[in-house]
Amino acid sequence: MVPSKAEHLKNVAERARAIMEKENVEALVASSCENFYYLSGHPSTFMYTLRMNEVALAVMFRDPSRRTVIIMNEFEAAGVPADLPECELRTYPTWVDVDDPLGLRGGNYEGRRPVNHQVQEMFGLLGQVLAEHGIGGGRVAVELNSMRYPAVNALREAVPGLEFTEAGAILTELRALKTPWEIAQLRKSCEYAEIGIAETIKGIRAGSSAAEIADAFRLALLTHADGSSSRFHMISVGAHFAPAHIFDTRPGQPGDLIKFDVGVDVAGYGSDIARTFVLGTPSDMVKRIYSALRAGHDRLLELIEPGLPMKRAFDEVMPLIRRSGLPNYNRGHLGHSAGLSLAAEEAPFLSPSEETVFRPGMVICLETPYYGYGVGSIMIEDMVLVTDNGCERLNKLSRDLISL
Amino acid sequence: MVPSKAEHLKNVAERARAIMEKENVEALVASSCENFYYLSGHPSTFMYTLRMNEVALAVMFRDPSRRTVIIMNEFEAAGVPADLPECELRTYPTWVDVDDPLGLRGGNYEGRRPVNHQVQEMFGLLGQVLAEHGIGGGRVAVELNSMRYPAVNALREAVPGLEFTEAGAILTELRALKTPWEIAQLRKSCEYAEIGIAETIKGIRAGSSAAEIADAFRLALLTHADGSSSRFHMISVGAHFAPAHIFDTRPGQPGDLIKFDVGVDVAGYGSDIARTFVLGTPSDMVKRIYSALRAGHDRLLELIEPGLPMKRAFDEVMPLIRRSGLPNYNRGHLGHSAGLSLAAEEAPFLSPSEETVFRPGMVICLETPYYGYGVGSIMIEDMVLVTDNGCERLNKLSRDLISL
Structure with a gap:
């Protein structure tokens, strides 16, 4: 129903x-x-x-x-x-x-x-x-x-x-607790965001710029995702990781990272998911960083369960990422509630100070973003619904670093 | 240059x-x-x-x-x-x-x-x-x-x-005073808004809903106006004139008014222009209202010149519209400065209290909007550049009420 x-x-x-x-x-x-x-x-x-x-x-x-x-x-x-x-x-x-x-x-x-x-x-x-x-x-x-x-x-x-x-x-x-109607909007919002990414990457090749990719993403939503609108699409190509209001027209080069951090509006509710691709073959440094973030991300997916204080997720995963090949990794939080907020992130946060516990019906974004000068942006972000005994991923795209 | x-x-x-x-x-x-x-x-x-x-x-x-x-x-x-x-x-x-x-x-x-x-x-x-x-x-x-x-x-x-x-x-x-670079952005922004309207109306017919028209407008910008984005598109069909965040899917009926009040972003600058169409033949009441608004609008275009206090434009045109067939016409202003503001309207305003005078280099929106219960929305809005001896319209679409 x-x-x-x-x-x-x-x-x-x-x-x-x-x-x-x-x-x-x-x-x-x-x-x-x-x-x-x-x-x-x-x-x-x-x-x-x-x-x-x-x-x-x-x-x-x-x-x-x-x-x-x-x-x-x-x-x-x-x-x-x-x-x-x-x-x-x-x-x-x-x-x-x-x-x-x-x-x-x-x-x-x-x-x-x-x-x-x-x-x-x-x-x-x-x-x-x-x-x-x-x-x-x-x-x-x-x-x-x-x-x-x-x-x-x-x-x-x-x-x-x-x-x-x-x-x-x-x-x-x-x-922080979503109603069934809200969960239905957020499911659709995740689905549309993934359709947008999946359609867009079909056209990406060496030479594609962030501006072209951003236009393709908006077009994909309009034509393949029920005419939906992007709330935000932080798309970066190569080392230029900073969020851009006016997108970069520099052509992507072989080896460049392509990062999508996007949200799609459905009835006032917005997803917030991220995936990273690479033009051709990733460098060893990128592989090392990706694998450290992936280890942290996979652990987040495993450990979330009702009753666990959010700070425990941070306290366990931050050192894991540091041990896994990113000793300097630093960040204020590793995830957040989401839904109505136009800023994508809203409280409660998976941060060292958050006493709030996970509860069934919460919709949480799990993220381990990396930004590096001379490297670019590497992100895996999933949106999950906290269930009675763990969590359900609302998005389905592969969590691998995929070569385009 | x-x-x-x-x-x-x-x-x-x-x-x-x-x-x-x-x-x-x-x-x-x-x-x-x-x-x-x-x-x-x-x-x-x-x-x-x-x-x-x-x-x-x-x-x-x-x-x-x-x-x-x-x-x-x-x-x-x-x-x-x-x-x-x-x-x-x-x-x-x-x-x-x-x-x-x-x-x-x-x-x-x-x-x-x-x-x-x-x-x-x-x-x-x-x-x-x-x-x-x-x-x-x-x-x-x-x-x-x-x-x-x-x-x-x-x-x-x-x-x-x-x-x-x-x-x-x-x-x-x-x-309030625009630089040559700002005027160039606003020219382009008006041009794109008009391309969006002109492309969109090609597909409008009885049965078209505001939601379909809004999607078509966004698509027209993406595909025909350099991938530009809408800042706002207040598109109404029939009597449903209120601005909508989630667009109306009710099909338009013969005789319905179709109103575009839109702005397109160019480098952080936005146009604000409006035009009204009708599905088939307008009613006598709509013709009467349109003609009163048009008389006021045309007078605004004529009277603007450097040195004239903005309140004088309001004080002359408001009674003209009332005499021309809309005795109840009422409104806080008949135009405004525009450019950076994401709310489209910014000071100074063509209002009864505005002492500011028109100066060359100002970009002003002239508008005589009408909203009526059971009728819908009727608008003519032009964006003009104040010049040394009058004003130049930055947009070119016909000011007539056009049947689709």
Whole structure:
């Protein structure tokens, strides 16, 4: 059976309320791109595409008899489906007018519209909504650490009497466990990323540049993976390992490494996987490095199981890689949770300080990236689902260093 | 002659220093995605693609004998070209390791790497750089209003003795006037956007959905416009005018409006143009609305000239549209500057409060968008270059409502 998005949203709300209970929080307010979508079920184009900050709010209440309130400008709000479960829509006017020439909604806004987005109006509406729900002096969790500086000041001015706490830890805890619907999106996202890589490598030869390979990857997604979009494609050729916004047009040479570190968007969820290829025959140094990383990666796949603290994975695998031929290997983490984050990596991390344990339903990226001056980039990255007794790889491409 | 990027950066630095002189600012610090690129000449992938905030700084000094300092993590910094003019690179360690197995740079970082990006290290380096340049108690302009709340606190902690002022107005003034190199990118960006629209409409017919049209637009750019990428493509079919992150798959019906509001990236610069089509014959209401908007749009094209305050354009055209058949027309602005902003619109705006005058070298989007419940979206948007005696349209598509 295909998992339903409505069930997903219900599951998120139930778990959110349990955490709110534990943390003594009356309401949870999402204002960032990913978290607004997570709590409301509706992605904001102003946030996702135009990268605007603090343009909509999703307010979830601890009291399960109260529906989540979406606070949004009228223009974007016109796209919120009428059947969005458990949500109530409240709008505020922005610079864009919406006309009602057929009298479908009853009356146009006739006030003077602002020149651009004003957070004051939005936070004013938040104050009203909280007051209507009787949250006067209670604790409200908001994303203080993700908001821009003037937005936090505007929030405090608009809703002066309330005690705000940081919502980051609550949202991290919630997002770390995926619902069946989320797992289905991430499966597809991994599948599409692998289709993209598999199609792209068919055309790579000595002389191919990172720019050509990046274009081929985007084209492969459009034509072979259901028209999907890349979230990121860090493709490097040869020694030029640094991430590039404008891709390198230098032709690849025999012996050059070709690295794909890519993610594909499916319904707002993104994979993060990596594979490395070589034009012709790899050097002995590359073989040695690859084999050390591979030993670490394979060990990560073996050791993950429910109940294991994430730091234990780091503590065991980092020395293994160093012993296996890369004595200087160094890195802040060897993997991370993934899903909604547009930055690909999100907490919890497989890092020396992470006490969180692996739990069934987590989707984790395992990675042992290497970047070397004069060498380039070597990466193996898999996305796995933590299961009841270990983990399942969501992607299937060979973990070998393959010659093209 | 093709304008050079080095000349562009020199031009930006000269004008920045003139404003810093006028505002009595010792150093100008860019921390946002677009402004970091603007001052340094190098786009950060962490910012552009992974949407990370405050991960690199560009520090420009009023003293022209001092080079701009780029503060960046080592991983991204490896991609900064060695010949970036007038820049000096300073790096700090992040969670990604960069190895030096061939001894090309001299020594690996052996300290413990953080789990993820830490602003503290970056701002600490900023404090050092400012101190080395003798800026002890002087005024330093930073992007306070674009930074996240905890970043501002970390900045104040890391550099306690300094007086910070808001850099927003300085950067807006600078960016509003385009250099020849920037105008060349924007010309190409308009050309590509129009190629994308022209190619896409060839395949549109009754039954086409917004999702299909959006995919066709992306494919047209990849295959007919030099592999370029869309920055945004707000494509609507029929009455569903709200911007969509996940596109609508409902098939278009005879009489439906098809609206393209799109921007294409060229070297970090983006067009913002719009055109409207109709499947078959438009209704009388659509004809009436289109003709009112068109009257306003054509008047905007006529009246723009150097020296005219932007608010005058709004004040003249808004009542004209209302008199021409849309008595309820309302909106915060009728156009905006454009170029670097990923949100497409940037200040100054053609709004009732804008005192800024049109100047040769500005690139402005003129728009008269209409959104109506039960009707859909109708838009004409042109990108123009302000010239010595008027303006030049950078895009060429017909301004008529065209039937498909």
